[in-house]
Amino acid sequence: MSTDPDTLAATKLTRTEFAVVRAYAQGMRPVDIANRYLLDPDDDDVLTEHQAVQRILTLRDRLVQFALQHDRPDIAAMFEALRGRSDAGMTRRVDALSSIERLGQGRPLPGHQVSLWFRPSLARRLATGGVRTIADLTDLANQRGSSWWRAVPRIGQQSAEIITRWLRQQQLEIATAVRPYVIPPSQHRDRPALVPARLGPAMRDPIPLEHMLTPAPDYPGAISLGDDLRFIRDWVARRSGSPNTAGSYRREAERLLLWVAQQRGSVQALEADDLARYRSFLADPQPASFWCGPAGARDRALWRPFEGPLGASSIEASMRVVRALLRAMARSGLRQGGQAVLAGSVPVAASESIETNRSNLLPPGVVEDFLDWLGTADPSPRQRAARATALLLHRHGVRISALPAMRLGDVRLAGRSARLLSGAQNESEDSGLRLDEDVWMALRAHWADRGIQVEAGWNANAALLAPSEFPATKRGRAKQAQDGAGYAASGLDQLLRGTWKRFAAGRELPEIGFTPRLLARAGRPLPDAPK
Known part of the structure; x- marks a missing residue:
């Protein structure tokens, strides 16, 4: 039996354990079976009837699992009830035990349920995360590499270590074997350097x-x-x-x-x-x-x-x-x-513009639906940050690469709204973008998540857009300690892509690779194609 707490890599019973199941199937009392086969002769402990039955049923479960690993559901079903009600049933079980005792260790197959090879608690966590078969597990590992386990809720590094080692040990057994780049977490630091x-x-x-x-x-x-x-x-x-x-x-x-x-x-x-x-x-x-x-x-x-x-x-x-x-x-x-x-008949630059604007545009109305959804569906600080960002891109054409440099000091109050200065030198107070009212309200909601109140004044060096909470990592803590730390362009890009993915889930949207730039394009008219 494997010493790994989460695996069932070796489920074949010993000769003594087969004898226990055989005796129970033949009707022998559980206490007598336990005293004969399961207790150490030098041990003074005595098992109760309940304790004896539990130990025997544990062996029964392993026997059922072993039969399923060998694609023998008939034998597995035979031992689900275990205790025979007739001499014929008893004889069939004893004969089945004799045949399965001669089999070697089971071999994992792509179609096997993960519950055949991992203990129940781990198998349930895998199944909840959509990993139900060995093929699902190897496909996920090959797709995501050594970090596959981060895509499965409640699978930690220790379980990932055990599962990945088991997958690599089965390289010759599983038809859909994991790729060489799938390694256990403990070996990440030892990965060889790339050789030019x-x-x-x-x-x-x-x-x-x-x-x-x-x-x-x-x-x-x-x-x-x-x-x-x-x-x-x-x-x-x-x-x-x-x-x-x-x-x-x-x-x-x-x-x-x-x-x-x-x-x-x-x-x-x-x-x-x-x-x-x-x-x-x-x-x-x-x-x-x-x-x-x-x-x-x-x-x-x-x-x-x-x-x-x-x-x-x-x-x-x-x-x-x-x-x-x-x-x-x-x-x-x-x-x-x-x-x-x-x-060609159409200049390259113009043809690219037409391709971009016509074949990759979001369908009419979808952007407004997306913006409405951001304001109403399960609001959270991240979602409010995404709404403020999306509105700046869509309504005012602000480039996502320009947003990280913008500070609260670039905002000038103007009645019920405000102006957003670009930060250029010699820019007058009356220049800049006059923000639409809903864009202004979205920014204020985002700032409220960060504890910033417009009426109470603010730190002019604070970022226009920033996470309300930074991750509890070394990098996150270092960034939080910086004066004026905010979203980077890549962070805003990931924020919008992730939010769009949740919005698009379950909606019949065309196969368009979403990028934040599409939000800005959807807010501008299409150029006419060249004649």
Whole structure:
């Protein structure tokens, strides 16, 4: 029997335990069975009838579980009642015991219920979190990596350690085995560092942009691929002043570089057909074992450029970055051929605008429904912060990247509303955005959650938008200690995405990858398509 408190990895009974169940099935008194088989001869303790029955039924439960692990529900059902009412029933049970006693340890199968392999309390927690079968468990682990357990309520680090070790021990047994990047929590600190590798088709694993080495000199396309690598690094570095843009450019550029290297090509030589194939690849990166994995540190082994296939809006965003890269290459003179990629009856910039505004817009009325829902459905400090943010984006076109820099000192009272200054130098008191009344009320509700009252004055350096409570982590406490700490742009992005996800759940909305930018676009008229 396993020593892990949460697992039932070895449920086969010993010969003595089989003898206990056999004697009980044949009608022997529980106390007599206990005295003969379950008590130490040197022990003076005496079991009561109730204690003896409980011990025997525990063995019965293990026997039933063992039968189910071997896909023998007939034998399991036979022992659910256990005590025979007839000689025929007794004989069948004894024969079944003899046959199952000859079986080896059970083998986990994808369709097995988790209750067959884990103790009841843990199995119930897994099932409550939507993990009902071994296949569910391995799929979740492969999708989320070593942090899979954070998606299951009431599964802590200790249980995650036990379950993950068990999954890895069953690698040869379970058809849907966990991937190498799924490791127990205790091994996180020991993950090997990512080793830089040469860019080219011989790569065993994908490599982040900053860890790519120039191709081997003997590789036929080494010169052009090396030029691609140097140009892209410089192109991304020029966006360092805007971290979000730089991160997006780096992500899409390294994906493209890795793909062309696998295709034995180069970025500067891409043609229209190549881009069409790359678009299809983004929708289904294969082989998934090479390309896909959960988000993880870029400097650690088993990093992957994709978490899974990209949705339609993400593909469009990726292709916009790719086209921007190709235009930059053409302007620099590095890209001489393949101009047909960028040519067409509609200019690239205009076509992107039309794609963005027409194919990725939220349906009419949905944004207003979302804003109304934010104000009425289960209000909480986070939801009120999300409403204030969404209204600023939608009604006034404020960029999400500009919000973290805004302070309470940028607010000027104006009757029943207020003006919001941009913080630019030489900006007059009468300039800036005049906030709609509902936007102003949403901001005041958010400030009230933070203990800020307009009438009582405020700290002008306090952030316009900030969490009412910071997480009880080292990073959260450090940020809370900062004067004027508030939401970062990434925090506001996550806040709106998470809130939208809850709003969209159960509603028949089209497959549109929501981004906060869509809220701003929904507040502006569409441009006419070029003639």
